[in-house]
Amino acid sequence: MSRKYFGTDGIRGRANTHPMTAEVAMRLGQAAGRYFTQGLRRHSVVIGKDTRRSGYMLETALTAGFTSVGMDVLQTGPIPTPAVGMLTRSLRADAGVMISASHNPFEDNGIKLFGPDGYKLSDAVEAEIEALMENGTHLVAPGEIGRATRIDDGRGRYIEVCKASFPRGRTLSGLKIVVDCANGAAYRTAPEVIWELGAEVIRLGNAPNGENINLNCGSTDPAAAQAAVVESGADLGIALDGDADRVHLIDEKGRVIDGDQVMALIASRMAEAGTLAHGTLVATVMSNLGLERLLAERGIMLLRTRVGDRYVVEKMRAGGFNLGGEQSGHIILGDHVTTGDGLLAALQVLAALTEAERPASETCRLFEPCPQLLKNVRFDPVTRPLEDPGVTQAIAAAEDALGATGRLVIRKSGTEPVIRVMGESEDAALLERVIDDICTRVASVAG
Template sequence: MTDTLFGTDGVRGRANSWPMTAEMALKLGAAAGRYFRRDKQEHRVVIGKDTRLSGYMIENALTAGFTSTGMNVFLLGPVPTPAIGYLTHSLRADVGVMISASHNPASDNGIKFFGPDGFKLSDDAEAGIARLLDKGVDPCAPENIGRARRFEDARGRYVEYAKTTFPRGKRLDGLRIVVDCANGAAYKTAPSVLWELGAEVIPIGVEPNGTNINAKCGSTHPEAAAAKVRETRADLGICLDGDADRIILIDETGKVADGDQIMGLIATRWAEEGRLAGNTLVATVMSNLGLEQHLASKGIALERTGVGDRYVVERMRGGGFNLGGEQSGHIVMTDHATTGDGLIAALQFLGAMVETGRTASDLARVFTPVPQKLINVRYAAGKTPLDTDAVQSAIAAGEAALGTSGRLLIRKSGTEPLIRVMGEAGDLALLDKVLGDIVDAVRRES
């Protein structure tokens, strides 16, 4: 079953159910430890987590697996996912692990692996770990068992690094900022960075209890932050997800700006400053057609990839590009981070506010989106609705109806049992009908 173990962002599932069991975490730790420990020299792994209750179980099981193969483990505690990428490289670790299911509910969890360069593992590396799982891993000799210890300085190191990405000599004095940490991994780091840079910080979603991560808060539920922005007359709202690798912004009027608008702003500014490598932004097939049209008007190319920030990063590295991301709020800036970093993306936006003196609402409305709708349809275990003739016929009929005036993207989620039905078109009535027909067909087969 290991051929289905890794999804688009590591291993993920419902806690205490396959594959997110203590037994599987132990085996994964052992297999990853053996994969990266290829000689008798000292090797180390860093392990971080978000605030889910099941993180304790998975952390302990992974530690047992890694130490059984002779790996020394540094336990970082709750830190953002991008901190793992940064600290894996900074601490010269052989592998980094983040225990998180990102924006998913607290009942889920996941395991993401990072290589020694701080980037997420390639498909080939994940396949190598999966083969070791199938084969079985022999433990090391008793005298070679690894050690584990808490690394107390992880959060502070990341805070100090994040501040270096803000424009030199600038501060956030006079800005009132709401930051919603989703009761997740950044509940201490994000408010600290903003306060240390001089902002008046109004934190929400900073009381994790193990079960409230992403619960009606954070980037997937920006309503709470929008209400707080209006209530406190804040200059900006920042919404992170459970592991802080995503960001959604709220302007001073309470309006939401998604990842496409943020990428559009950063790409335009970097291009004007000569900092946009290859004069290209890398985004996924989910990004709005309006973003592509805006970039083209500025002479900036847009390259699209499959859904998942790892595929964005792979294309960025392959093409030598330094900016990419997803509409959902993953913003990857390889000049600063090896994966999506919500806080550092927020600092780029705040830097633009400080340097230009413009309001968040002015900066966040970079282009007019082409109307886009996304409907998620949950399907039962064992079902494959996209493979059925009925669903394929509905999709073909929808594409014919839209013609060249719109586009459809129908795909299976890589992290949840969902079929994502997305469409774009200027004719909203036609778009609603096309999507409705496809959704009905998927539900009948689910």
């Protein structure tokens, strides 16, 4: 069944423009509420959000939808995405909702759904909910309308889960850490966790005003955090995105450490400790060839999935694996949480730093990345550039030119109307030429 609303990570779009409107949000609440209400007991849903102005509108609309079909709503206020998954399971709720467009600018927003187990929904379940949205739902009698309650201890519960993931008996005392919260969902949570574990904390991006989320800050624009690390002489920088489910780290020299390097470090440590399930890391097709080669040298298997941390988690659950992630900084620590968690990933790296007693520039760089180039081409959603014969010919020619020492990954983004063209090759000049050829062909038919 084709999906009308859901993309690779929930429903996302420009706020107050279809499908990211109050009307659609209310219908989604009614449909998801009807899907998850089975049996005669009271049913509940946890709703969290980031700091976007439109979050208030969508939260209210979702609450109206859920309560109108008899579901109680537990509102947490601003809280990281992984905390919603954790609270849904911890509070024995029937579903969870995170209102966030992650790393996108404040004009956008999104809605992510979680099942009672705290995991994001499968494509099949999202399709069933879409069908309910289209076909309508039955409203309950006045005496069965749900209640909405603001819960105050959600952030505190999540903070304790994060601290419990850090090695017992060890602290961050003596370390200076820059924490950039992207003016987003973790603007209070992340600095508090790092400070309570003993570090000196330099806070950035912790003054949200509804419009400055991800603006010149956070994992997608870490320049301010890089400068702060160097200027303050910090040991590490932590740059989260708007909903704190992804992270980029910054070493003491101000250089960014991406998700591939973080996964290499955590996987190696877990393999040495005998805690890496089945000796396997799950990553996506976007992860660098350098990571794959390093893991092979260390006897660690790499399994690749399509792009999206939801698909990484699905592969992890199907195979019983406990570590996965994306180059973009989504790191899933399956022994602790059900989705990507930037803060927990940063804590694992900090544990490695305290153990190694070496700077981050040495501890966190385990391989030399293979030259990789990613370019985006915007397209009119009505067009289908990847089906154009000229584009398919350009892709085939590029694959022939790269041969066995390189690779291509070309896909439509699931969060915005762009074609992402990525390639890897030891020959950087060749790589740039073939990527440019493909992008030119895509742009010529992209509307």
